[in-house]
Amino acid sequence: MIAATGLSLEPAYAPAFESHGLLSLVNSFAESLRTAQHLLLDADPALWRTVRLSLAVSGSACLIAAGFGLAAGAWLAVTRLPGRRLAVAALNTLLAMPSVVVGLVVYLLLSRSGPLGSFGILFTPPAMVIAQTLLVLPIIAALSRQLVADSLRDGGDQLRSLGAGPFTCAVLMLLHERWAVVTVLLTAFGRAVSEVGAVMIVGGNIDGVTRVITTAIALETSKGDLPLALALGLVLLAVIGLVNVAIAVAHRTREPGLAGSP
Amino acid sequence: MSGDAPLLRLVAAGVHFGDVRALREVNIEVRRGEFVALVGANGSGKTTLLHALHGLVPLTGRREVDDASVPQAMVFQRPFMLRLSVRSNLHVALWLAGVARPSWNDRSAEALRRAGLEELAHRPARTLSAGQQQRLALARAWATRPDILFLDEPTASLDPSAKREIEAMLAQFASDGMTLVMSTHNLGQAKRMASRVIYLDQGEIRADLPTERFFGEHVDPRAELFLRGELTWDL
Numbered sequence: 001m002i003a004a005t006g007l008s009l010e011p012a013y014a015p016a017f018e019s020h021g022l023l024s025l026v027n028s029f030a031e032s033l034r035t036a037q038h039l040l041l042d043a044d045p046a047l048w049r050t051v052r053l054s055l056a057v058s059g060s061a062c063l064i065a066a067g068f069g070l071a072a073g074a075w076l077a078v079t080r081l082p083g084r085r086l087a088v089a090a091l092n093t094l095l096a097m098p099s100v101v102v103g104l105v106v107y108l109l110l111s112r113s114g115p116l117g118s119f120g121i122l123f124t125p126p127a128m129v130i131a132q133t134l135l136v137l138p139i140i141a142a143l144s145r146q147l148v149a150d151s152l153r154d155g156g157d158q159l160r161s162l163g164a165g166p167f168t169c170a171v172l173m174l175l176h177e178r179w180a181v182v183t184v185l186l187t188a189f190g191r192a193v194s195e196v197g198a199v200m201i202v203g204g205n206i207d208g209v210t211r212v213i214t215t216a217i218a219l220e221t222s223k224g225d226l227p228l229a230l231a232l233g234l235v236l237l238a239v240i241g242l243v244n245v246a247i248a249v250a251h252r253t254r255e256p257g258l259a260g261s262p
Numbered sequence: 263m264s265g266d267a268p269l270l271r272l273v274a275a276g277v278h279f280g281d282v283r284a285l286r287e288v289n290i291e292v293r294r295g296e297f298v299a300l301v302g303a304n305g306s307g308k309t310t311l312l313h314a315l316h317g318l319v320p321l322t323g324r325r326e327v328d329d330a331s332v333p334q335a336m337v338f339q340r341p342f343m344l345r346l347s348v349r350s351n352l353h354v355a356l357w358l359a360g361v362a363r364p365s366w367n368d369r370s371a372e373a374l375r376r377a378g379l380e381e382l383a384h385r386p387a388r389t390l391s392a393g394q395q396q397r398l399a400l401a402r403a404w405a406t407r408p409d410i411l412f413l414d415e416p417t418a419s420l421d422p423s424a425k426r427e428i429e430a431m432l433a434q435f436a437s438d439g440m441t442l443v444m445s446t447h448n449l450g451q452a453k454r455m456a457s458r459v460i461y462l463d464q465g466e467i468r469a470d471l472p473t474e475r476f477f478g479e480h481v482d483p484r485a486e487l488f489l490r491g492e493l494t495w496d497l
Contacts, residue, residue, distance in 0.1 A: 154342060155342030155344075157318055157338065157342075158336075158338055158341070159358075160318060161334075161335065161338075161412075162335070162359065162402075163358040163359055163360070164358050172344065175344065175346075176344045176346075177345075178345070
């Protein structure tokens, strides 16, 4: 039983790892698969609440970060201002920012004595959205900058010849590479939905309020219920897999002729 | 050649790419209604001169345009098409050219008719063949109604049939009074289509003559060598 996570599970589904070795590992993984299957098929309300919150927090963070990140990436790809190389290097460095550091910074900003403490949103989903937005913003900006820069090498002269200014060229290249942009956004979403450090620090892993799948996995792992922790991971992968399949189907349905085009 | 004032002029124009001098002290005038062919060996500066005339590269010296609002367009050797439909590519070009939206459909339909691509209006542009994409590039340029059109080896790597189609479109543009400046390796094409030929060598203009004189007179020792080498292949 998993009272602390809020997830209910029959004892038969949740044996602990009792022995070691490869056979034990295989058995445990098979057990985790069965557990994940039951969690999904039984439509456990606590599980779905956790999944919904995970998707809502990470989805919102990616949408907000996409607005700023794509614009910043496009601008960095075309600007010739001094310091551009330094900005790009700094952006690429931020790709490796540990999520706990982001969580700590947001915690300090939002804590009662911090500059944004008056908003009173620490340990709420909006705080988690802010943390994940800051986490994935560099990913979206850096990858979209590279995408636009590469495309401009191919067709920048043509667009400028048609009368496009630098930023218009960059925006048109984002449109041109829109499916690659979707991949960038999926990458960012994957990073957001799979991180645990930032949301744990600023969300507090409160059952029914700020508990997301990754913090639930961390909790179950610390309690020693590894099959359930693994099952929750599989549920998360299944949800992300469905999102990917939906996007791939939309791509092929909307632009079948471009499936293999350069 | 018309007797009008130059539409476009480069004065002592030079282009550098790092330590490489791609264009050296070039002086050139392009007059309204001319069909100018730029010929020369690989790396002689033809494409750089086209880019300089079009204003796509920074240069030393001066670039003077008769009227700053003279509409210009360029067709590249490898046309770049956005991953959009044929018609949307035309609409983007019209939007960038500042054409009012209500006339986009008429303009693009007329351009596609001229290029023989009406049936392909809704196809993704990048799925067209190389020849069709080059015709689309010409249609896109024509749709913006340029006074002067720059063409960078527009028929290179096309099969003979596609080449003939492109040449027919260019002849039509020229007969409509459009000013054309085209780089080409195909001396036969230059002889057939151009009213004036400019020979470039190592970033310098070595000959600038009406087509009959360029092909009929001893113009420059290096141009003679170039012509002899190319004539065996293309004429």
